[in-house]
Amino acid sequence: MKKYLAIGCSLLLFGGVTYAATTEPVSKLVHSVFERTVQADSMDSLSTENLTLKELTTHKTSNDYSKLIKTSYIDFQVVKKHQEAIDKLTQRLKQTDFSAIMKTFGNEKVGIIPENDKHTGETYDRVGLRETYTRLQQEGEQFFGAFFTAFPEATLEEFEDHFNELIFVATYLGKWYDIQIGEASLWTLMYFDGENLTEDNKWQIDNLVLLAEELKKDNYEAILSKNVGNAFKNTKVYSKFTGKAYYELIEWFIEKETGSTDYSSWFYDYFNGVIKIDTTLTKEDNVGIWNRNQEFKDNLPYLLTQTPGSTLNIIESYRLLIMTSGKEKEEDILNAIRTIKNQEAFFYRTYDHKEEVDNSIGQLILWGPNEDLLNEEEDYGKNLLLPSENFKSHDGSGAIGKHQYIALQRSGYDPGSIAHELGHSMNRLLNAGSEFLTTFIYNGVRNKAAYINMYADGQNLQYPSFYPINSDVKQIQNRDDLITMTKNSENFIYAMDSVIADVVLEMPLSEQAKYIRKVPIDVESGVMKDHTNPEASVNAIPLSVSELEAMNLQSIDDLINNGLVIMEPDDANNNILANGGEGYGTPLTYASYFLVNGKTLDHTHRIINTLIAEDGWEGFKKFNDVYANEKKDLEEKSILAFRSGLNDPSVTYRTYTTDKYYENRKNVGEKGLKTMSYRDLKKTFENYINDFYEVKQNLYKSYLTITDSFKSDVFGYDDSTLKEVSSYDELYDVVTADPKATISIISDLEVPTNAKEIKNFEGNLKGNGHTISKGSKALFSTLKNATVESIVLDDFTLQAQTKHTGALANQVEETKIGDVHVVNSTINIKNGLQASVGGFIGEARNSVISQCSSQGNEIIGSFAGGIVGYGENTSITDTYVYEGTMTGNEVGDLRVGGLAGNFISGTIKNTYSSADIKNGQGFIGSTYSYGTPSIDESNSFSIGNVDE
Missing domain, CATH: 2.160.20.110 (Pectate Lyase C-like)
Incomplete structure (x- = not known):
């Protein structure tokens, strides 16, 4: 497990005044959370035992937004000399509506609230400066006093010649850079005292006019609130910060005013919302909020401008930040943390290359759901998602995930959806690909199937009515458990399907035709036939009596060689190869006498169980690596990848399937199952052959208990x-x-x-x-x-x-x-x-x-x-x-x-x-x-x- 530097715990000084609180400093509060000493390679930070959250924010140095202009920036002797100009400009500012200012910068920028929101179709302001402009109007006299203090040689005419530009720049900087540390204010420094930010250490009114011109570029795109973080990347005005982002300017200001680079501790005290931290996070693993996901820094303009009493909540855990409204139940938040921790810990336990797990997860950010962007009482939506135009939560899906972020939507804090999207976020792990790992985690579509539970603990986090191989993620403690339990589960399903074949093959042909269908699969390579034809059908095809007669089916080998499947007569869903097909695992519905390469058929993933049952995640990765890098024809590439994953230079999809059916039909025939003989099992399927899907599912549930989640095999009637x-x-x-x-x-x-x-x-x-x-x-x-x-x-x-x-x-x-x-x-x-x-x-x-x-x-x-x-x-x-x-x-x-x-x-x-x-x-x-x-x-x- 990678380790990171702990956040600093020293007190910071502002001009002789202690930075930390007057009661309990953040450094002490953080230290109290991290009471335990841990070993260098411990997994304590991934523990979900006694998981609780503790608030870190103190609001002790927060901006209360009571004043935009500090009187310390005003020289009242200078003001007297310019009082007439100040009075005229103050009056003009009061009488000028913001829309008149905006005309200099194009029309007002209006956006449309996206689909899947309570306010869909309504408009919103994409610039977001009106409130700050109102503050500037209310403090007009102080603003112009500060202006003439900074530029004592300026004239009334000079300001009036560029009135709109100078007022807009003041509004823009006052909105997004109103960061106050002690008596220092970043926006006033940038407006009145900008030489600190220039290479030539000079600052004139012309710099502000030039800044206004820079904000007009690209059809005024720079002034949009969503672009604040990069507004000055190409600036010539603040030449010391050309090519830098918003957060780098904030870091410079913090260090300038405090003498410290402990930006995390500063943020805990300054943020007007609420930050809570997972109490199991150790000192060794806490990187500090400032050093987490880059999206945190990208969103600093909206985080640092939250007003007092903000309901925006940020939750910190191991490798994880959660952004949320604060209205959610704490148990939902804790379960989201449990889901992600359990899944990461699972891979640490079962896969030897932990650095690959580290790299695939990185620092994750989870965006809470929101469908109420204009709600004035919800700062998460109104004052974070809306100004940043972060509408990931509004595309109507259950949730979405990519590398290092998950956005929750219609499914809310459903643990299964979070686990599924974490698979997307971990896309690079095992070279699995976008869907190949992800959909194996969580069965979200048609078929009921057996697969590995990577996140649920059976208590706080539970599967719905699906069929995980292990009921509790902690039951799989190492690579050997992973292989043994998956193999025993696979063997059980092969055994049941072999008995189903015995029952159906004893029927007359007219009855067999109700159950047996043909799948368009090349049984040697596991690739769909006619795969180069985008119009080719992936459906199982019913067979006529004459077709069955020509096949002369006598054994399971004949079913395999012909690429056949046995289905309930009433099952009209013949789509068993594409999305919704094998149910992201080994089917507990129809009996398949073939094995598919799921790389070519999205969501058809019994092959993952197959590879894990033989060589764990290492076999799965070898399969993926060869498939990704081999340049041969699809059929040959598929077979080569399969051979690599199984460490067998001669195996094919057909020979593997044949061997598995032979082995497990022999075992069930000679030994029976633990609770029933072969004869009883066959009789059960005979009695319920029209409903054999449910028989398979009930037997599987029963043997989950009997074998302690398949830690032992199912055979041996006792x-x-x-x-x-x-x-x-x-x-x-x-x-x-x-x-x-x-x-x-x-x-x-x-x-x-x-x-x-x-x-x-x-x-x-x-x-x-x-x-x-x-x-x-x-x-x-x-x-x-x-x-x-x-x-x-x-x-x-x-x-x-x-x-x-x-x-x-x-x-x-x-x-x-x-x-x-x-x-x-x-x-x-x-x-x-x-x-x-x-x-x-x-x-x-x-x-x-x-x-x-x-x-x-x-x-x-x-x-x-x-x-x-x-x-x-x-x-x-x-x-x-x-x-x-x-x-x-x-x-x-x-x-x-x-x-x-x-x-x-x-x-x-x-x-x-x-x-x-x-x-x-x-x-x-x-x-x-x-x-x-x-x-x-x-x-x-x-x-x-x-x-x-």
């Missing part, structure tokens, strides 16, 4: 992990002890009359065809990420329930239910209550129900159905309701149907109901939703009697 139960009490005890258990019921069970309710289950329940009977409440209160298979619930009586209910569960989410049957049961909601009641489930979300039945049940409620009371984003297939009665109770707004009470989204296929319906509809009671219902329904109907 009977000791299977909990066998033969009574309800045993079932209760096992689930209570371990809600994620794998359970096998080995005999029929009767629920005791005093049975305790099983609260929550997230594991795998195998009923083995056994019956559970005589329950008086739902078997489970909730099911989440669970699997329930092959069980019969008989003679359940759930009377006068007061909440959503069903014989199997009150509520389920992301759960698979197969070969489950509810028979001869009575379930009803207490009269007068609106709650969902179903033969199986009260409320079902994001779940799969397949090959199930409800037989001879009596169900009563306001939202009532034979299978579910309420269904959302749920699949019900190959399932039926046989006889029985569904009855709407006496509550209004009844939604009663044979299959479902209220069903708003999902799939219903190959289902029927012969139940009698009272006060409801035949099949689905209602599809009412606050949004638009989205139901894919086919071959489903009701034949029962309906009494509305």
Whole structure:
């Protein structure tokens, strides 16, 4: 880790007066933040333990803007000699509107507020001098007194000949250079005493007139507030500063007046906004605010002209500045810091070349979101972003990032968006390229995929419903962890996809045609076919029976050699090679029997997992380096890069894929998974083959826990992990002890009359065809990420329930239910209550129900159905309701149907109901939703009697 010089801590003197505060100096305050002593190579500054912020600003030498002209610049003896001229000029200044002054410098410069702002389309002043001009008018007599003091030989006529120019220059300098240190004022020095800034040490009125001419150049572009930082780079007036920027003049002034070059400490005391510092930042790693991102210095004109009480906040952390309005929650700011620190620390731990991490990050600046540029109470927008015309936060994206800056937009302080944009900012790391590293960090598009979590800690920072290989970034402590965990994750997905291939290849050709599609990929080189044609399709193409017959597919090798993919029949998104394709990682949706070079197909990044699983970041970098530097044809270059990344001189994309499938099909076939045999796994995919995406995702989530984020592999069926139960009490005890258990019921069970309710289950329940009977409440209160298979619930009586209910569960989410049957049961909601009641489930979300039945049940409620009371984003297939009665109770707004009470989204296929319906509809009671219902329904109907 690079180390930098600590900021100075000495007191500064102004003409015999101590610079630091009268109570606690900044130097002492900074020292109190950095109490701990650290070793030279420690990572303490990247710690997020006990992360807090401490304010550094003291405002003890701030400019209060009470006076533009100090009386110390006025010689009252000189004033007497010029009193008549001063009176006339003061009167003229009071009577002259600023627009008249501006006419000498072209028309007034007006900008338009950009899109994505509360004030979009409104105008704003791009020069920003009116307020200072008003101050000058109010202090006109003092200004002209100071003028004639500085130029005692000047005449009234001489000033009036250049009135507009001289007044404009005073206004311009008074606005942007009103920096006061003790009794010294930079703008008055520049206006009245400019010889300090010239090579010949001379200063005349002609210099001010010449300065006005310089400001008129380039169609008056120099006077725009956004150009202040470079306004004098080509100046001949201030010849000592020709070619220099705004901040260099400020540094000269600070050193001149204080004798110190500790610009950071000066800024802490002078800034009228608020600066807070990350308390874990060590003395060794604190470079001082002045030495951070160049954008800090570029924005000094707007930072140093903040007025007292400014709400602008600047946050300092390791390698990081955050500019923000101050209205954000502190926890959002802390999480932004955590995100960036975690990601940087992750690379330090897992990549040996730490200097490359240093160089790729540099000194980062993060711009907080803003969509209210004209808000007078928001100094961040009105007095920083607007005058600098920094509209990075207004292009309508979630956020944007480039080297050493991130601008937050619509996503606010979302940690995932910050991590994604940090990838852009670290573009040069590993020679990865703009998207190749970035999109691997955060899955923002279509497919659910497995990839490395580089920033989330599982507590303050969490992933949404995605599938990181590691739930906590700290689980990967070194390069070996990175390789092991990625390889085990990859092997698991290869194993699942190999079993999916077994299931589909056993189907007749007419059924295979529903699942198998061809991808336009060259399987040897991983490059899209016809890649030179910009119009070429990247879509997977369905195959006809005759095409499949000609291929004569017998094995996984045949799938690989033909570049094929297995997809759910209803998946209409064939774009699996371009943006939104493989989901920035290894897909947990379709099963791909090919490997793509993601360099040629944006966002198709399973290859990153592939390279890391073999040789860590070093393999990934070797791949990138060869690909960037090799001059051969694309196909050959792709193969050479792949061979370099894998340290294998003969491998191709096809041979690698073939070997991985062979290895993992062999392991799962011979060893099974830790919690299920090959036979059980295959049966699971057979039962849910139309919904195998969700099966893959649920299994992956389960094995994240079982393997401690893939620190161990997934293979080796172990009977000791299977909990066998033969009574309800045993079932209760096992689930209570371990809600994620794998359970096998080995005999029929009767629920005791005093049975305790099983609260929550997230594991795998195998009923083995056994019956559970005589329950008086739902078997489970909730099911989440669970699997329930092959069980019969008989003679359940759930009377006068007061909440959503069903014989199997009150509520389920992301759960698979197969070969489950509810028979001869009575379930009803207490009269007068609106709650969902179903033969199986009260409320079902994001779940799969397949090959199930409800037989001879009596169900009563306001939202009532034979299978579910309420269904959302749920699949019900190959399932039926046989006889029985569904009855709407006496509550209004009844939604009663044979299959479902209220069903708003999902799939219903190959289902029927012969139940009698009272006060409801035949099949689905209602599809009412606050949004638009989205139901894919086919071959489903009701034949029962309906009494509305």
